[in-house]
Amino acid sequence: MPLVLITHTLPERWLAALDGHCRMLVGPADATRLAPELEAHLADADGLFTLLTIPVNQALLDRAPRLRVVSNMAVGVDNIDLAACTRRGVPVGNTPGVLTEGTADLTMAILLAAARRLLEANADARAGRWITWSPTGWLGADLNGANLGIIGMGKIGKAMAERARAFGMHILYSDPQPQPELEAHLQATHLPLDELLELSDFVSLHTPLTSLTHHLIGEPQLRHMKPTAILVNTSRGPVVHTEALVQALQKGWIAAAALDVTDPEPLPPNHPLYSLPNCLVVPHIGSATRDTRRAMAERACLNLLSGLRGERLPFCVNPEVYAQNI
Numbered sequence: 001m002p003l004v005l006i007t008h009t010l011p012e013r014w015l016a017a018l019d020g021h022c023r024m025l026v027g028p029a030d031a032t033r034l035a036p037e038l039e040a041h042l043a044d045a046d047g048l049f050t051l052l053t054i055p056v057n058q059a060l061l062d063r064a065p066r067l068r069v070v071s072n073m074a075v076g077v078d079n080i081d082l083a084a085c086t087r088r089g090v091p092v093g094n095t096p097g098v099l100t101e102g103t104a105d106l107t108m109a110i111l112l113a114a115a116r117r118l119l120e121a122n123a124d125a126r127a128g129r130w131i132t133w134s135p136t137g138w139l140g141a142d143l144n145g146a147n148l149g150i151i152g153m154g155k156i157g158k159a160m161a162e163r164a165r166a167f168g169m170h171i172l173y174s175d176p177q178p179q180p181e182l183e184a185h186l187q188a189t190h191l192p193l194d195e196l197l198e199l200s201d202f203v204s205l206h207t208p209l210t211s212l213t214h215h216l217i218g219e220p221q222l223r224h225m226k227p228t229a230i231l232v233n234t235s236r237g238p239v240v241h242t243e244a245l246v247q248a249l250q251k252g253w254i255a256a257a258a259l260d261v262t263d264p265e266p267l268p269p270n271h272p273l274y275s276l277p278n279c280l281v282v283p284h285i286g287s288a289t290r291d292t293r294r295a296m297a298e299r300a301c302l303n304l305l306s307g308l309r310g311e312r313l314p315f316c317v318n319p320e321v322y323a324q325n326i
């Protein structure tokens with residue numbers, strides 16, 4: 001039976017589809033790199049089941065000559081050197097679709113939390129600073145009638161736009177591909193990035209991390225935003241320049257940020273972003289619902305099994321790998 005390295009311990013039922021089809025070597029639940037006990041078996045591995053925290057690079061591939069499939073339990077694949085996998089003829093799978101709604105829910109949740117200053121209000125209530133009903137206390141921002149700028153109008157961007165429309169927001173978006181049907185459906189307006197930043201009361205990031213989107217939001221972009229604007233990031237940390245964001249929040253270039261993803265990740269406990277009352281940070285939990293995570297694992301198993309059988313992966317991010325093999 002083929003040998004599969006599973007980089008992290010996961011609930012057994014999530015991996016039930018693999019039973020009887022492969023031998024599995026499983027890493028620790030909290031692995032931050034490929035565990036040494038798995039690394040030792042790279043030379044014999046036919047498949048690799050990874051999470052988004054494990055880099056799959058040329059060095060790893062060089063040590064895994066038998067590898068036939070990499071299955072990432074995530075929609076984002078920025079942890080994987082796709083070009084190197086393609087050169088080696090290794091198809092890479094991801095888990096699109098199943099985390100769209102959950103991630104959009106979390107985006108809305110942290111946007112609302114930042115808009116209504118829930119972090120500060122909760123801290124003040126717990127610390128005894130809730131003296132009376134205060135007409136001027138904890139004043140936040142309205143969603144109704146506000147402009148939401150969505151950067152990256154893929155599946156999650158669209159799901160976020162749907163939610164925002166229900167809150168009475170106007171949708172602006174920036175994406176390499178304008179989408180006229182969507183514009184009619186959501187009354188969304190396609191804009192160049194600069195204009196979107198200038199006009200938005202909230203900016204929500206939904207791009208994949210690529211060489212083009214790395215530090216897409218840095219000092220010039222943050223300075224371009226309204227001083228009352230709120231930045232929301234549930235995409236990937238490095239899409240935002242972290243030091244510039246700290247300055248923007250300290251100096252009032254923007255009003256607040258709500259982050260599900262950071263750079264670095266995890267953000268160390270002494271990081272300046274934690275000391276800012278106008279910055280909400282949660283630990284990359286966009287897809288963290290019971291059903292979503294199970295569905296992601298199931299999709300990752302499907303990709304893995306297809307790869308082991310030599311079949312086309314149902315969710316393949318480097319389909320060019322097949323063209324070169326045929």
Ligand code: DGY
Pocket residue numbers: 052073074075076077099235284285286287288
């Ligand atoms: C993904 O799948 O890329 C998400 O970031 C997981 O939450």
